[in-house]
Amino acid sequence: MLIPDALLHRLAAARAVAVLTGAGVSAESGVPTSRGAGGFYEGHRPEDLASPEGFRPDPVLVQRWYRHRRRLVREVAPNPAHHALVRLAALVPRFTLVTQNVDGLHERAGSPHVLRLHGALMESRCATCARSADLDAGPDDALPVRCTCGGLVRPGVVWFGEALLVDVLEAAEQAATTCDVFLSVGTSGLVYPAAALPGMARAAGAFVAEVNPEPSVLAPHLDAVLAGPAGVVLPALVAALETHRAHA
Numbered sequence: 001m002l003i004p005d006a007l008l009h010r011l012a013a014a015r016a017v018a019v020l021t022g023a024g025v026s027a028e029s030g031v032p033t034s035r036g037a038g039g040f041y042e043g044h045r046p047e048d049l050a051s052p053e054g055f056r057p058d059p060v061l062v063q064r065w066y067r068h069r070r071r072l073v074r075e076v077a078p079n080p081a082h083h084a085l086v087r088l089a090a091l092v093p094r095f096t097l098v099t100q101n102v103d104g105l106h107e108r109a110g111s112p113h114v115l116r117l118h119g120a121l122m123e124s125r126c127a128t129c130a131r132s133a134d135l136d137a138g139p140d141d142a143l144p145v146r147c148t149c150g151g152l153v154r155p156g157v158v159w160f161g162e163a164l165l166v167d168v169l170e171a172a173e174q175a176a177t178t179c180d181v182f183l184s185v186g187t188s189g190l191v192y193p194a195a196a197l198p199g200m201a202r203a204a205g206a207f208v209a210e211v212n213p214e215p216s217v218l219a220p221h222l223d224a225v226l227a228g229p230a231g232v233v234l235p236a237l238v239a240a241l242e243t244h245r246a247h248a
């Protein structure tokens, strides 16, 4: 995988690097992307289930979907893309990892201080009293899972139409607008406010590159495109940077 010289030189000189990841970074772990073929559940699109409007009329279906996703995530492992980002963080003075993913694979790979814009799949709470509650409790045929207060248990993720955690979003925007290099990895760039980050970085003077086997809608904000799977591109990027450093 050839890494563009312009990106390599900007990375080598960078004081601050920010990375935004989407579902594509977990694709090679076997986690379906949101808009790829595997994203549907029993014929439903994620955006139809991952919202208060989807949960309220059919909590059993939504709970079943999240229990299915939690079982799947327990069975998969971080892939070379996740591990490459851990290595990259050690090569730059200031590194910020922002993710739209809720699978926890960055943390399992060893990335510290991940800014999770959309929450965490493996956390769950009562939708009424907000106390922590186990979404995996009991068998599927006893759904819906309820809190001891009687409220329905929901996953600890940010649903469509819900506000992101302000402090997490502000930290992500701060990282995007103060970095020298911004990498967008494995995201279609369709969901805001995460999708605004690459444009914010570019407007603030960062060199913006995308890692994606397919072109995304972020094209107008990009200085470079690394067209390939993150599990191949990111290890190659880190290896090239380590070699560049060794010969500097």
Ligand code: OAD
Binding pocket: 021, 022, 023, 024, 025, 027, 028, 033, 034, 035, 036, 046, 047, 050, 100, 101, 118, 157, 158, 159, 160, 185, 186, 187, 188, 189, 190, 191, 211, 212, 213, 214, 215, 216, 228, 229, 230, 231
């Ligand atoms: P999408 O499914 O919209 O986009 C995944 C992107 O990953 C696509 O652009 C693919 O081309 C790319 N891709 C696929 N395989 C890849 C690989 N091996 N390496 C690199 N890229 C690859 O997922 P997101 O952009 O993450 O929101 O979706 C954003 C948000 O929409 C999600 O966080 C979720 C979803 O509904 C919430 O949960 C609120």
